[in-house]
Structures are given as structure tokens and as C-alpha cells.
Amino acid sequence: MISILDRFLRYVAVDTQSNEESESQPSAEKELVLLQMLRDELMAMGVEATLDEYGYVMATIPSNVEGDVPAVGFIAHVDTAPDASGAGVKPQIIKDYDGGAIALEGVPGLKLDPADFPELLAHKGETIITTDGTTLLGADDKAGVAEIMDAVQYIVEHPEFKHGTIKIGFTPDEEIGRGVVKFDVSRFGADYAYTMDGGEVGELEFENFNAASAVVHIQGRNVHPGYAKGKMLNAILIGQELTALLPVGQRPELTQDYEGFFHIIGFKGTVEEATLTWIIRDHDRAEFERKKVVMRECCDFINAKYGTGTVSPVIKDQYYNMREMVEPHYHVVEKAVKAMEMAGVKPHIQPIRGGTDGANLSFKGLPCPNIFAGGLNFHGKFEWIPLESMEKASAVILNLIRLYAE
DSSP: OOOHHHHHHHHHTSOOBOOTTOOSSSSSTTHHHHHHHHHHHHHHTTOEEEEOTTSOEEEEEOOOSSSOOOOEEEEEEOOBOTTSOOSSOOOEEESSOOSSOEEOTTSTTOEEOTTTOGGGGGGTTSOEEEOOSSSOOOHHHHHHHHHHHHHHHHHHHOTTSOOOOEEEEEESOGGGTOTTTTOOHHHHOOSEEEEEEEOSTTEEEOOOOEEEEEEEEEEOBOOOGGGOTTTOBOHHHHHHHHHHHSOGGGSGGGOOTTOOEEEEEEEEEOSSEEEEEEEEEESSHHHHHHHHHHHHHHHHHHHHHHOTTSEEEEEEEEEOOTHHHHGGGTHHHHHHHHHHHHTTOOOEEOOOSSOOHHHHHHHTTOOOOEEEOOOBSTTSTTOEEEHHHHHHHHHHHHHHHHHHHO
16 A cells, blocks of 8 residues: 555656646646556556546546435646746655754755744644755645545545545646646536645635736837937836836735735836736636726826837736635535544635636536645745645545545
């Protein structure tokens, strides 16, 4: 029997960073290395599994109970975020964590310190897995992958375990917002599903941001600086001016809970031209639509001041709040609450200040709340996860399957 820790360490060793500049799917061929590995591991356990041309692994464990039992799915993504390297991950394993600062040994002087990350103190005495400070860890979402595979292993090795039809899905490109764009819900065949892609133990989410991207091109006018008076339009300065027009209090570092934001994530340019990129987020659909209007109004102001065509915004919706699609099937949330309580976990229902594959899947007709995978500080070198949280997540999966079989 392979332990959940061994699985997790094997999966994070594979570089699966997605590429937001690629037009292919998967966006990076290296994602297929882990996807092929997962397909083969499932088949080796006797589970029917396929990997299609878009990088979707789908697997089925047939029901072993009589009667009409809903098919329930569990989904996780294999890619890691473009924000930090996922190559050459060197995990550190700290057993019986004592509550002190943890040195990230790949970077002298770098520490994972409870003074900065007080959540560590809730996990004293547990086994903590960290990065070495040179890469991210990949718990987002290889922890979810390992938890699902651990549950599958238990089911295969315990034929007396009663269950309905179980569907397993592994996806690429979630981190760049394209995780389930081509995911065939009808072929997957689940009635309800759960993404194992949340954070701290106990998290349960069925609300997420409405999301859009805004890419603004600025056309300046460059002339010799010695003769620039009344002629030059500096695209860099115009970009700064446009940024200053947006509500200062609606930046991510100043918002929490249900508050939305404008987040500038890219600024490239010269005097002649520049490109600025934002992500726009809000849980409330009306406020989300208003934010997009504000962005356009700010661009209109700049064009009125400097001339038509100075700024050209392209605003695209990315995903929507899944609450409206999940709430009519609220029993999927209630079952997740009970499954956590059965595992000795206190449920904490909260909105996601982000998005998951489950949001788009819910709008494709597959209600899909998000359950904790156990990791914290995703997308960077301070990422970490307690082993015990992964074990509890795997137990929650098995409990959910039991509840549906009842």
C-alpha cells in the first residue's frame, strides 16, 4: 500500500507549471507527464481510466450497491501556478512540528515563521511539509490529486466498502483559467462532484468570485525629449494615471471576505506604447458588472483627455459565482458538512476569494462545491501543508461516498 505522503512527494517532483502564453491544451506538454502517470496508476489498480487529447484523465469505479445511487465525482488539477517555479521541487518534512520558525534551507536566512504565518501554530505536533525556499511546493493542487488517489486505493483494496458509481477527474491548466474549458461533463457522467482544491482543513466553499480580465493597450507618442514640450505622450505615465483613476480602496491588499477588487498584474511598456493587465473580481454579480463599467469609464476619461485611441481596453469574462448553480442542489453542501464531521473536522463554510474548476463545471450543469485539500500559502516559496490535513481530506472523500451510497 502506497502512503498518501509517498504519493504526494512523487507528484510534486513532476514539473507541471501551466503556461498562460500558450494557446494549446494542455498549455504545457510537461503537464501530460503527470496526467499519464495518473492514468497508468489508476489502470494498475484495476480502475478503468482514459486520457484524452485535451489532457483530461477520467476514470470510473462502478457501483457495488443495488438501487439508484447518484454518481459522485472528485476532481483535482495537476498544474501549478506560473507565479513561481515548479521545477526541481525539494520538499522539507518536519515531523512533530514544535511551533517555531522553519528554515527553508535552499535560501540562507529564509524562514517560514509563525510571526508572519500564525496559521502554523494550529498544526503544532503535526508533520509539516514545506518548500526549500527555491520553488513553490505544488500542494495546489497535487495534494488534492494525492487525496483522491489515496481514497481510490482504499476502495480498491477494500471490496466490502459500499459505494455507488464513483467518477475521478484530473485536469490541466486550472491555474491559467482554462482548466475545464473543453471538459465534457456528459462523458464524465457524474450527477454531482467536488473539487479537492481548497486550503486549510475544514474549508468548504460553494461561492466564488465572478471574474474578468482587462488588458489595456496605451498608444503614446515619442519624440526627442529635448523638443518634447506639447508633443510627447508618455505611455508609461498615462498608464500610471489610468491606474490612479481606479478606486484605491478596491485593491486586493485592502479587501477581504465578500469585497471585490481591481488587481493590476502586469505593466510592460515604453514611452511609445504600454500594456497593462488587470484581473477584476467580485462575488456580487451586479457589483462585478459595475466594476467593468468603471474600468471602461476610466479608459474613456483618458481618451477624452489625450485623444481617441490612446487607450484600448479588452475586457473578457473568465468565470462566474457558482452559488446560483449549486444552491438549488444544497444537499451537496450538507453532505460535505456531514462528511467532515464524521472525519472529526469542523466545517468552515466560506466564499472563495478566487476560483476553481468547480465554478465553470457548475455552469456546465455539474454542481461542484470545493473541499479543502489542506495546503496554505499557495503560489509561492512559503507554501506548506500538514500531512494530517491530507489524511483528513482523503477520509472526507470516503465519507462522502458512504453518504451517497446510503
